[in-house]
Amino acid sequence: MKNKLLALRDVALLRLEQLDLEAWRVEYLGKKGELATVLRGMATLSAEERPVIGLVANEVRADLEEAFVARKAELDSRQAALREQAETIDVTLAGRTPYLGAEHPLRKVIRRIEDIFIGFGFTVEDGPEVELDRYNFEALNLPKDHPARDMQDTFYLTEEILLRTHTSPVQARTLERRCPETPIRIVVPGRVYRRDDDDATHSHAFMQIEALVVDHGIRMSDLKGILLQFARDLFGADQEIRLRPSFFPFTEPSAEMDIRCIYCHGDGCSTCKHTGWIEILGCGMVHPHVLEAGGYDTSSLTGFAIGMGVERIAMLSYQVEDIRQFYLNDVRLLEQFATLTR
Amino acid sequence: MKITWNWLSQYVDLQGLTPEQVAEDLTNAGIPVEYLAPVATGIENVVVGHVKSANQHPNADRLRVCTVAVGAAEDLTIVCGAANVAAGQRVPVALAGARLPQGPIGKSTLRGVASEGMICSASELGLDVRLLPKDQTTGIFVLPADAPVGESIVEYLELSDMVMELELTPNRSDCLSLRGVAYEVAALYSRKVSMQAPQLRTPPQAERPLKVEIATDRCMAYAGQVVSGLSLRPAPLWMQMRLLAVGVRPINNIVDITNYVMFEWGQPLHAFDYDAIAGGHIIVRDAQREEALVTLDGQARALEPAMTVIADPEKALGLAGVMGGESSEVTANTRAVVIESALFDPLQTRRTGKRLQLRSEAGMRFEKGIDPAATLPALARAVELLCAYGGGAIASGPRLAGAALADANTRHDAVRQVAVRADRATAVLGFTVDIEQILSVCERLQFAAREENGTVLVDVPSRRPDIRIEEDLIEEIARLIGYDHIPATMIAGSLTAGGLSNEQQLTRVATDHLIALGMQQVVTYSFVTPAVAERTRLQPDDELRRMIPLLHPLSEERSVLRTMMLPSLLEVAEYNVNRRQLDLRLFEIGTVYLPESLPLQKQPTERRVIAGLLIGQAQAPSPLSESRSIDFFDVKGMVESLLKRIGVDAAAQYTRSMAPFLHGGQAADITAAGSPIGVIGKLRQEVCANFGIDLTDAFYFELSVEALLPLIRERLHVVELPRFPGTLRDLALVVNRALPVSELLTAVRSVAGPLLDDVRVFDVYTGEHVGIEEKSVALRLSFRSRERTLTDEDLQKPIAAVLDAVTIAYGASLRG
Numbered sequence A: 001m002k003n004k005l006l007a008l009r010d011v012a013l014l015r016l017e018q019l020d021l022e023a024w025r026v027e028y029l030g031k032k033g034e035l036a037t038v039l040r041g042m043a044t045l046s047a048e049e050r051p052v053i054g055l056v057a058n059e060v061r062a063d064l065e066e067a068f069v070a071r072k073a074e075l076d077s078r079q080a081a082l083r084e085q086a087e088t089i090d091v092t093l094a095g096r097t098p099y100l101g102a103e104h105p106l107r108k109v110i111r112r113i114e115d116i117f118i119g120f121g122f123t124v125e126d127g128p129e130v131e132l133d134r135y136n137f138e139a140l141n142l143p144k145d146h147p148a149r150d151m152q153d154t155f156y157l158t159e160e161i162l163l164r165t166h167t168s169p170v171q172a173r174t175l176e177r178r179c180p181e182t183p184i185r186i187v188v189p190g191r192v193y194r195r196d197d198d199d200a201t202h203s204h205a206f207m208q209i210e211a212l213v214v215d216h217g218i219r220m221s222d223l224k225g226i227l228l229q230f231a232r233d234l235f236g237a238d239q240e241i242r243l244r245p246s247f248f249p250f251t252e253p254s255a256e257m258d259i260r261c262i263y264c265h266g267d268g269c270s271t272c273k274h275t276g277w278i279e280i281l282g283c284g285m286v287h288p289h290v291l292e293a294g295g296y297d298t299s300s301l302t303g304f305a306i307g308m309g310v311e312r313i314a315m316l317s318y319q320v321e322d323i324r325q326f327y328l329n330d331v332r333l334l335e336q337f338a339t340l341t342r
Numbered sequence B: 001m002k003i004t005w006n007w008l009s010q011y012v013d014l015q016g017l018t019p020e021q022v023a024e025d026l027t028n029a030g031i032p033v034e035y036l037a038p039v040a041t042g043i044e045n046v047v048v049g050h051v052k053s054a055n056q057h058p059n060a061d062r063l064r065v066c067t068v069a070v071g072a073a074e075d076l077t078i079v080c081g082a083a084n085v086a087a088g089q090r091v092p093v094a095l096a097g098a099r100l101p102q103g104p105i106g107k108s109t110l111r112g113v114a115s116e117g118m119i120c121s122a123s124e125l126g127l128d129v130r131l132l133p134k135d136q137t138t139g140i141f142v143l144p145a146d147a148p149v150g151e152s153i154v155e156y157l158e159l160s161d162m163v164m165e166l167e168l169t170p171n172r173s174d175c176l177s178l179r180g181v182a183y184e185v186a187a188l189y190s191r192k193v194s195m196q197a198p199q200l201r202t203p204p205q206a207e208r209p210l211k212v213e214i215a216t217d218r219c220m221a222y223a224g225q226v227v228s229g230l231s232l233r234p235a236p237l238w239m240q241m242r243l244l245a246v247g248v249r250p251i252n253n254i255v256d257i258t259n260y261v262m263f264e265w266g267q268p269l270h271a272f273d274y275d276a277i278a279g280g281h282i283i284v285r286d287a288q289r290e291e292a293l294v295t296l297d298g299q300a301r302a303l304e305p306a307m308t309v310i311a312d313p314e315k316a317l318g319l320a321g322v323m324g325g326e327s328s329e330v331t332a333n334t335r336a337v338v339i340e341s342a343l344f345d346p347l348q349t350r351r352t353g354k355r356l357q358l359r360s361e362a363g364m365r366f367e368k369g370i371d372p373a374a375t376l377p378a379l380a381r382a383v384e385l386l387c388a389y390g391g392g393a394i395a396s397g398p399r400l401a402g403a404a405l406a407d408a409n410t411r412h413d414a415v416r417q418v419a420v421r422a423d424r425a426t427a428v429l430g431f432t433v434d435i436e437q438i439l440s441v442c443e444r445l446q447f448a449a450r451e452e453n454g455t456v457l458v459d460v461p462s463r464r465p466d467i468r469i470e471e472d473l474i475e476e477i478a479r480l481i482g483y484d485h486i487p488a489t490m491i492a493g494s495l496t497a498g499g500l501s502n503e504q505q506l507t508r509v510a511t512d513h514l515i516a517l518g519m520q521q522v523v524t525y526s527f528v529t530p531a532v533a534e535r536t537r538l539q540p541d542d543e544l545r546r547m548i549p550l551l552h553p554l555s556e557e558r559s560v561l562r563t564m565m566l567p568s569l570l571e572v573a574e575y576n577v578n579r580r581q582l583d584l585r586l587f588e589i590g591t592v593y594l595p596e597s598l599p600l601q602k603q604p605t606e607r608r609v610i611a612g613l614l615i616g617q618a619q620a621p622s623p624l625s626e627s628r629s630i631d632f633f634d635v636k637g638m639v640e641s642l643l644k645r646i647g648v649d650a651a652a653q654y655t656r657s658m659a660p661f662l663h664g665g666q667a668a669d670i671t672a673a674g675s676p677i678g679v680i681g682k683l684r685q686e687v688c689a690n691f692g693i694d695l696t697d698a699f700y701f702e703l704s705v706e707a708l709l710p711l712i713r714e715r716l717h718v719v720e721l722p723r724f725p726g727t728l729r730d731l732a733l734v735v736n737r738a739l740p741v742s743e744l745l746t747a748v749r750s751v752a753g754p755l756l757d758d759v760r761v762f763d764v765y766t767g768e769h770v771g772i773e774e775k776s777v778a779l780r781l782s783f784r785s786r787e788r789t790l791t792d793e794d795l796q797k798p799i800a801a802v803l804d805a806v807t808i809a810y811g812a813s814l815r816g
């Protein structure tokens, strides 16, 4: 009997690769299969023989089952391989890319600058573009016929209503609305208008960002501190700045801020006209007349204001040569900004 | 404002300084030097020559063969082609081996005669010929007869003098004179200004009577003096060269002297032909209505009472501070002049200049304000120069009128006292400023100052009208100590949380979402042409036609403020379509300007609008998928996704739109919670064509930010997830084709009872299996209970209710 079992195993293993796997299983391991048939003969065995043969029989069954599993795995994997081969694609073909949108570069710059000032604790304020002469000029220490009004040729809609020439009227409005509240820390992005013919560096409409701080004990050194941090956030951690005296009717003292040229790092190039510095923005301590117009007490309160042109920063940052590019909205140019995370 | 280095050095000690250094320091002190360069460069070996003879060239009609002495042992033979060359002239001669701005000069042979150099024209020397008189530019540059033969032309014409152009801020009108710049440079380097103010002189006997009178409040001071015995000729060459260098055209000795003194002192002067002034009587008065004057430029001007004129008892002689009159112009026959040095009202000068579109160096100075302390010295200086270079003699005493000159002879420099506190300066600047430093700054500025109880009282001279309050002096202190001295500190005071308003936040989220959906943000101008009303087919009574006009537009194309975003986006689309960019997904969150009425009475409402324009393919092209044009539902899907993303809770309703620019069958007004929030649809072909977009379908949507804001959820309460499974039932309902699916859904929701969790359309079928007027709408209803698993029995009632309702309301039947 033992020999019979062993012979059965050898034949079965031999035929494993010849038969269909399921047919093989039925033939050898099935309830009516050969192994079962042999085992049915166990009943004729003696009590001494029975456990010995049982052991052999279990061994044979285990071997066959093992062989079955191995064979099945082999066949499965062969089949999978065939299927995958049939399903093979050219992975070098481009994917189905969804359309990629992009933020407009001017909006990108505005958001970046807003975020820097939000980080400093400033809130973002808006104001009307169609403004009253009073807020655009008079409250900002620019009375009628002030020669400095010439600096800003204005689009008037009526004698008293105009398109704002800067974002500074939002300073005047905020002071008037929030007086006597302190501290004031606002940043104001927005569109402004000047009666300039459009050319590579001028646009009749452009964007400004303005920042204003009013509080007890605000110093010009605080202005410099904020500007330094701002310049480093925007242009890099080792950015240097310098302040030069300047004039704005609504600040006193006033300054222009230059940054170290971001292209030549100070060695001199055509962008910085070989000075190593690039003018970025105007700023200064809020003129007492502006604070007074807002109702604030100038003996105990001071403040500073910062104003910059968004296009100028965008032109510098992205090396755009012509301001009109921003308003032509050629999608071939705009699409390039999809690739910029900041 | 241009100056030259040599000219400046006449008034302030520049020893040991270089123009480059001074330019840099001025820039850092708030007087930016925009330009610094020699009068002319690249000139070597050019000397003053004396033309001894000029004879006809034997072989060429147009050439002359000249013998020229150049201070060397041998005279040179030079062939010259200029028509104006003549024996006896002094001329610039480029020697063999000389260098001119255009290049080197060698020996050459011209038509058989060897030329040992070249006689130069003004342009060959690099001079600005636009400012030179014609006879000096058409041929060679003829020098005065006393020009020293053999002297280097660079020395003689001061061509190596450095020209500096200052870009002055409007407050620094004091630097519109060499005097002002001299004080500024003196302050930078703690030097003294050496500028003598000549005294006005009265001749022993006045040969020519002169009377001046002010009969208007628009003239604060008027001083005049007669100089006679003048002969009109060119001004000395050095004076011409300086005027040329600062951009003023040399004309004759009298005019040049008035200009020269204006640059020196900042006080504009005018010379009248004395003989043209009736009775030697000058009256400054307002112009009369319909008074006429022919100005120096030959133009007949109609005057208005708002203008101020210089007149004699009979007629107007000139426009005060703006331009003289032709009748009193200095001519070759002029022998005596009245020199006018006056203070005119800046506003009237400005307005008159603007009105007549006359801008001049003089007018610009009057507009910015003149130092009254310069009025009399400037007059005296001009008289002095006319005597020296015009052959003139003083022929009247100085005649003064006006309050500003009342005590002119005693108080030369009117002052304003301004106080500055050391502690205030420290508090404003952020670094310690003490009394000593303030006094030192005042000394550098040559302001008299003294301390009183921690306050410095400063006598600010009238030459610095920009300094009026303490902060102005604090700026002077910071400026002269140097802005570099200001440390960088952090703001003290309470912490504030920065952030965005709800509207700003909404705008940002909407921007990001639309970009994520593949849309390109654009930024367009707010000015449009009024023709957009027609192009977008607005009805005659449409409120959107009320576009605010600019008073002085730059062009018709940009002459009104937009009332809708559509034209702006179409303009961008047209630009791109013309460049073969045919897949466009543009959006802008822009502003429209809606006036209450026109003409404008008050500020308009500025409304922020999210607007999008889509053209082209629904998906980016790929070899893997078939291309399909974008359609209404692509765009609607974007809008729905946007509304969901920004947290609009209320379900938006889409009802057929009558917007004049949209397709009659593919357009919807969008409302939510009962209020209109926007519009969406396909643009009418005609509207696209009006904007030059012919070949393609375009879709447009706009949403009002103002309308969305109140609809936006402020909080999110998470809905507990269901513990029991839901049950689905599909119903295919055959209804009339025209029935909006949204109505069917509303009806289902209203009758299906509390167990209905959701209902959506999963298929809409039209075709052979339903009637021509019908469609089959397949609905998937999802039922769910929070308490238990639902049985078939639970669903019988709601399903029956739904079927009853849609059958009664819409005649719907179940599709078999």
Ligand SMILES: [Zn+2]
Pocket: A261, A262, A263, A264, A265, A266, A267, A268, A269, A270, A271, A272, A273, A274, A276, A277
């Ligand atoms: Zn550079």
